[in-house]
Amino acid sequence: MRLSPDEIVFWQAGFFKLNATIVFTWSLMLLLAVGAKLITRKLTTAHERSRWQNLLEIIVTLIAKQIEEVGLPHPQKYLGFLGTLFLFVAVASLCTVIPGYEPPTGSLSTTAALALCVMVAVPLFGISEQGVGKYLKSYIRPTFIMLPFNVISELSRTLALAVRLFGNMMSGAMIIGILLTITPFVFPVVMTALGLLTGMVQAYIFFILATVYIAAATRTRGPRPEPAPTT
Numbered sequence: 001m002r003l004s005p006d007e008i009v010f011w012q013a014g015f016f017k018l019n020a021t022i023v024f025t026w027s028l029m030l031l032l033a034v035g036a037k038l039i040t041r042k043l044t045t046a047h048e049r050s051r052w053q054n055l056l057e058i059i060v061t062l063i064a065k066q067i068e069e070v071g072l073p074h075p076q077k078y079l080g081f082l083g084t085l086f087l088f089v090a091v092a093s094l095c096t097v098i099p100g101y102e103p104p105t106g107s108l109s110t111t112a113a114l115a116l117c118v119m120v121a122v123p124l125f126g127i128s129e130q131g132v133g134k135y136l137k138s139y140i141r142p143t144f145i146m147l148p149f150n151v152i153s154e155l156s157r158t159l160a161l162a163v164r165l166f167g168n169m170m171s172g173a174m175i176i177g178i179l180l181t182i183t184p185f186v187f188p189v190v191m192t193a194l195g196l197l198t199g200m201v202q203a204y205i206f207f208i209l210a211t212v213y214i215a216a217a218t219r220t221r222g223p224r225p226e227p228a229p230t231t
Contacts, residue, residue, distance in 0.1 A: 004107045020102055070211045088114075089165070093196060106170050125214050
């Protein structure tokens with residue numbers, strides 16, 4: 001049983017390997033890019049719209065609403081990054097119905113790359129919202145003693161993001177593989193459908209956690225208002 005798509009090697013020349021994780025990751029990105037190009041090529045503001053445009057508007061509206069509900073007042077600013085993260089993980093899970101396909105999120109290298117993207121995006125959005133000085137001061141609040149703890153927090157939550165997504169995606173694939181060896185084919189099909197639902201849930205959780213981290217980094221802390229004088 002393969003624990004990761006990294007174990008499937010299509011081509012190798014010395015140290016360099018072309019494994020299933022790389023192939024499926026780039027194939028998935030190509031699918032998302034081409035699909036987005038085809039869906040958005042004939043956008044219209046008329047009353048009669050294509051089904052694809054209606055689906056696109058529903059997805060964009062729901063993602064923007066979730067971003068705003070988490071605490072980011074201008075969701076359009078973060079929609080491109082957070083929406084892409086959600087769609088990548090979600091489509092990676094949905095494509096498991098394709099024979100021979102293995103989700104790249106079943107590889108720790110892929111989930112680590114996604115988590116690193118979030119790690120880099122958090123300070124970038126924080127600096128763009130608060131400025132360099134004000135953002136860096138957040139690491140020494142309420143006292144400079146908190147600096148190492150805040151740095152450790154940044155690193156640990158990045159690791160947690162990568163391991164959580166990797167563990168949940170890999171465990172689903174392992175369960176299906178085990179059931180295929182000890183049970184009839186019908187039951188694993190049910191588990192595959194359940195795995196699709198689990199993959200969507202994991203995409204949503206990853207998206208929400210990334211949104212929460214960005215919201216925490218962009219939150220401005222103004223001075224507390226002085227209490228009104230009592231008479």
